Amino acid sequence: MNSERIWTAVTTTLAAAAAAWTLHTLLSAPRQADILGRKAQDLQRIRAVATRWAREDAYRAALESRQAWRPQDLGETATRALGEGVARLSPRPAAPLADGWQLREVAVELPGVPLPEAAVFLAAAGDSLPPWRLREIEIRAAPDRGKGTVNAVLEALERKQP
Amino acid sequence: MAAGYRTAYGLDWAGGRMVLARSGGRDGADVLVSAALDSEAAREALAAAVREVERGSAALAVSAPATRTVVRRLRAPFASARKASRIWPSLLDVELPFPVEGALCVYGRPRVAEGATFAVAAAIREEDWAATDESCAAAGIPSTHGDVEAAALWDQFTVELPPVRADTCRLLVWLGTDYAVVVRGRSGELTAVHVLRRSPLAEEPAERDAFDQLWARRFGPILATHLAESDAAELDVWWAGPGAEDGDRLARLRQAAPAGMAVRHETVRRPAALLARALARRAAAGTGLNFKTGRHANPVHLRMEARQRRRAWLGVAAAALLVLALNAGEALQRRYRARRLQDELTAAAESIAGMAVPRGQEALMVERAQARRDEETRPFRTALDPEGLESVLAGVLADLDDLKLDVSRLSLSSLAVAVEGSAPAIQAVEALEERLHAAGWSVQGETLGQTPDGRQGFVLKGTALP
Numbered sequence: 001m002n003s004e005r006i007w008t009a010v011t012t013t014l015a016a017a018a019a020a021w022t023l024h025t026l027l028s029a030p031r032q033a034d035i036l037g038r039k040a041q042d043l044q045r046i047r048a049v050a051t052r053w054a055r056e057d058a059y060r061a062a063l064e065s066r067q068a069w070r071p072q073d074l075g076e077t078a079t080r081a082l083g084e085g086v087a088r089l090s091p092r093p094a095a096p097l098a099d100g101w102q103l104r105e106v107a108v109e110l111p112g113v114p115l116p117e118a119a120v121f122l123a124a125a126g127d128s129l130p131p132w133r134l135r136e137i138e139i140r141a142a143p144d145r146g147k148g149t150v151n152a153v154l155e156a157l158e159r160k161q162p
Numbered sequence: 163m164a165a166g167y168r169t170a171y172g173l174d175w176a177g178g179r180m181v182l183a184r185s186g187g188r189d190g191a192d193v194l195v196s197a198a199l200d201s202e203a204a205r206e207a208l209a210a211a212v213r214e215v216e217r218g219s220a221a222l223a224v225s226a227p228a229t230r231t232v233v234r235r236l237r238a239p240f241a242s243a244r245k246a247s248r249i250w251p252s253l254l255d256v257e258l259p260f261p262v263e264g265a266l267c268v269y270g271r272p273r274v275a276e277g278a279t280f281a282v283a284a285a286i287r288e289e290d291w292a293a294t295d296e297s298c299a300a301a302g303i304p305s306t307h308g309d310v311e312a313a314a315l316w317d318q319f320t321v322e323l324p325p326v327r328a329d330t331c332r333l334l335v336w337l338g339t340d341y342a343v344v345v346r347g348r349s350g351e352l353t354a355v356h357v358l359r360r361s362p363l364a365e366e367p368a369e370r371d372a373f374d375q376l377w378a379r380r381f382g383p384i385l386a387t388h389l390a391e392s393d394a395a396e397l398d399v400w401w402a403g404p405g406a407e408d409g410d411r412l413a414r415l416r417q418a419a420p421a422g423m424a425v426r427h428e429t430v431r432r433p434a435a436l437l438a439r440a441l442a443r444r445a446a447a448g449t450g451l452n453f454k455t456g457r458h459a460n461p462v463h464l465r466m467e468a469r470q471r472r473r474a475w476l477g478v479a480a481a482a483l484l485v486l487a488l489n490a491g492e493a494l495q496r497r498y499r500a501r502r503l504q505d506e507l508t509a510a511a512e513s514i515a516g517m518a519v520p521r522g523q524e525a526l527m528v529e530r531a532q533a534r535r536d537e538e539t540r541p542f543r544t545a546l547d548p549e550g551l552e553s554v555l556a557g558v559l560a561d562l563d564d565l566k567l568d569v570s571r572l573s574l575s576s577l578a579v580a581v582e583g584s585a586p587a588i589q590a591v592e593a594l595e596e597r598l599h600a601a602g603w604s605v606q607g608e609t610l611g612q613t614p615d616g617r618q619g620f621v622l623k624g625t626a627l628p
Binding site: 004007008010011014015017018019021022025032035036039040042043045046047049050052053055056059060097098103122123126130131133134135136137138139140141155156157 | 468471472475476478479481482483485486489492493496499500503504506507510511513514524525528532535538539541542543544545546547550551552555568569570571572573574575576583
């Protein structure tokens with residue numbers, strides 16, 4: 001009789017535990033699936049972000065492989081395009097970027113210059129690696145037709161040579 | 163009567179003879195021996211059966227004598243077997259010639275029909291059953307089942323010879339060694355049992371005459387009652403028992419049927435072994451009734467039942483363990499998947515954030531790192547852009563030239579544009595406004611009146627559309 005009671009108790013306990021765990025599994029399954037689903041979505045989004053700067057990284061690698069550490073001298077370019085002493089250049093403090101690179105900015109003032117020559121200067125500044133690129137510009141027309149005062153800000157990438 | 167025996171023996175022993183049948187399941191039973199109790203064949207067959215019974219691998223069923231058993235068909239006036247089972251003892255009590263408290267009572271499987279519940283019930287005085295059981299034990303018969311003779315006979319009869327029609331009115335006459343049993347039934351249902359307490363096999367003339375007189379007195383009224391209760395015009399009488407093997411005796415007994423009553427007479431196959439076959443089949447199938455329960459139960463039978471219960475518990479326990487194992491496996495697999503996903507998420511987030519990322523902060527940290535990195539890489543994007551602000555400037559200058567606008571001031575950045583000057587007509591200013599809008603600027607214009615040379619002065623200011 002005792003052994004029957006033990007059998008009954010053990011089996012009932014096991015059956016109850018099995019039923020309870022199964023119930024718990026069934027009830028918690030949707031919540032678990034939801035958590036896993038959200039994590040999978042986060043992972044997918046993060047993996048998509050990881051490739052977001054692929055072009056920029058490739059460009060930086062190209063600059064480094066070609067040892068293009070700094071842009072051309074803007075003063076020399078201005079002299080070649082506009083003549084000696086025409087352009088007034090005011091370098092601004094450099095801002096640090098990733099992996100040792102920094103952003104250089106130069107404010108350029110071209111007072112009373114023929115506008116086509118100013119265009120040639122801007123084109124020449126951009127024709128190097130890394131290029132000087134136009135960030136902002138203001139043109140004021142002079143009384144003489146075809147001339148004006150140009151105030152521009154140019155920016156370029158630069159890295160100290162490793 | 164609990165099922166669970168693969169083999170069951172049915173033993174009908176009376177008057178120094180025995181019939182032993184064996185059943186291996188629900189299908190039927192085979193007669194092993196039909197011989198004198200003290201014959202070699204009988205002793206050997208019985209000994210073999212007893213060995214199996216004592217090992218617990220077979221059941222051995224005998225029957226309580228019909229002369230000491232009361233069999234009644236009970237009717238509860240509602241269609242609920244469960245409710246009916248609670249009132250069967252009360253209903254049976256009023257039918258018994260002895261107190262129900264001192265009796266062993268068994269109840270057949272209930273049947274619900276026509277808004278009522280029916281069941282066959284049987285009762286025997288405890289001392290009568292004890293005497294039967296003791297006589298079995300004294301003869302070396304360790305029975306496990308004590309079935310109800312009349313019920314077993316009728317059941318086997320309906321199994322072997324199922325009624326052709328639902329309203330078939332039939333009667334089974336068992337001519338036993340010490341008494342005769344008449345079982346009445348309609349279709350497959352037992353309706354009443356009559357016991358004639360004289361030996362139909364008596365050889366002495368006085369005894370034989372006594373039975374014949376009793377038979378002549380009772381048989382006609384039994385038939386008439388059955389026909390009346392069944393509302394039938396004809397009935398079939400089937401003969402069985404050791405007395406049914408004697409054709410002359412049957413012919414004599416049949417004559418007791420009243421003249422003009424439509425009665426057909428038939429004899430069952432192997433009539434003397436009908437009871438043994440019934441006992442064996444019902445014990446093997448677990449469909450019979452059993453007086454050998456409780457304190458009267460055979461210890462071997464109790465052990466067998468206990469073994470079966472343990473086996474059932476073990477099955478349930480094994481199933482529960484399997485379910486627990488499956489749940490554990492599912493939980494482990496779920497945890498493994500979650501951990502692997504979390505590891506991948508953390509690694510991906512840290513590769514972008516460039517620092518350790520607390521769990522759950524991945525998306526936030528990556529968002530912040532993305533904003534920082536977007537800002538850091540902006541100059542690279544600017545350097546890469548083949549168009550750039552230079553191209554925008556060229557486009558604006560081309561539009562001004564095309565529309566013949568004179569410009570006194572032009573300022574341009576990636577965020578804003580401003581043009582101040584004069585136009586030959588207001589339409590030219592509007593055209594410039596449209597072109598700047600098409601190029602991605604939200605522009606507001608203002609006219610300044612006529613210049614000294616008659617041109618329309620204007621100012622346009624715009625911001626980049628998002």
